[in-house]
Amino acid sequence: MDKVVKIGTRGSKLALWQADYVAELLQNEGVKTETVIIETKGDKILDKSLSKIGSKGVFTEELEEQLRNGGIDIAVHSAKDMQATLDEDFKLIAFTEREQVNDVVVSYNKNLKINTTDKVVLGTSSVRRVAMLKHYYPNIEVVDVRGNLQTRMRKMEEGLCDALVLAYAGVHRMGYAEHIVHHFSLDEFTPAAGQGSVAIEASSNIDPALERVIRKAVNNEDAEYRLRAERGFLKKLQGGCSIPAFALASLDGNELSITGGLVKLDGSHIIRHTKSGDKMQAKELGREIAEMVLNDGGDKILAEIKSSK
C-alpha cells in the first residue's frame, strides 16, 4: 500500500510511546506512517480533577476532530481513556496485545510497605483507586496527584506523597518498573476497563481496505474480545474514567470470563460479580455483568455520585 497512514496521538511521553508502538506494527507490515501530535483538553487543564472536567472525551475530542476532517487516518489512545460510547462517526477498529493489567505502587523509598497497618501517603487521581484504597487500606492516606507520569514522579520526589498508584503498563513503558514496591492483586484491585491495551480509533467510514490492513498489523484478537466485554460493561453503566468502576475479562480458549463492579467513593461498599460465556458474546456478557452490578446496589452508588457533582 502506497498510502502514508497518519497516526494522531497526544503529546505525552506515554502517548508517544503508544503511537510509536503502533507505527512499528504497521511498518512491520510494510505500511508507511506519519505521526501527528495533537493536544487535548485533558493535557491542558491540570488544575482540576478529571471528574470535574467531565467524563466524556477529555483526552479524545481534539483527536476526533482531526479524524473527522482527514488530518489523521487513525487515533491512538490508551484503551482505558476511551469513553464507553463513541459518537456514531467513529469506531474502534483494533486493540494491541495487552500488557500486564494490574495496578502497582511506585516509590523512591525501596523499603516502603503496603499493608493494612502502616501509615503511607499515596498519590493518585483516579476515583476507582481512591475508593479501592479506602475500602481495602483505610490506614493509607490518599492525595490527589495529576499530570502525566513524569510530572507525577516529580511531584512524588518533591515530597507530595510517599508513593504513587499507577497502572503497571504505563510504569513499564516509561521505564519506571525498577521503582515498583508493590503489585496489587487482581482479586482486590480489579483494574479499569481496558487498562494495559492500546486502542485504534478511526472514522466510521474509513476505507475498508485500509481498515483490514491496520487490523492485520495491529489487532490482537484475545485483547479485542476482552476489551469488547469490558467496554460493554462500561457502556451499560454509562461511565468513563470518572466513575469508580472496574472490569477485567480473561479468555480460556473460547470461554470468556468477566469480573466487573463498582466501589462506593468513601470505600464503604464494593460490588463485584463474575460471569462466563462464549467469547462471541463478549459485549453481551459485559452488559449482563453491569446489570447484575446495578441490580445489586450499583444503581444507588451511581445516583449518589451524580447528585454529589
Ligand SMILES: NCc1[nH]cc(CCC(=O)O)c1CC(=O)O
Ligand atoms: N488515565 C491515565 C492513563 N491512561 C493509561 C495509563 C496507563 C497505561 C494503560 O493502562 O494502558 C494511564 C496512567 C495510569 O493509570 O497509571
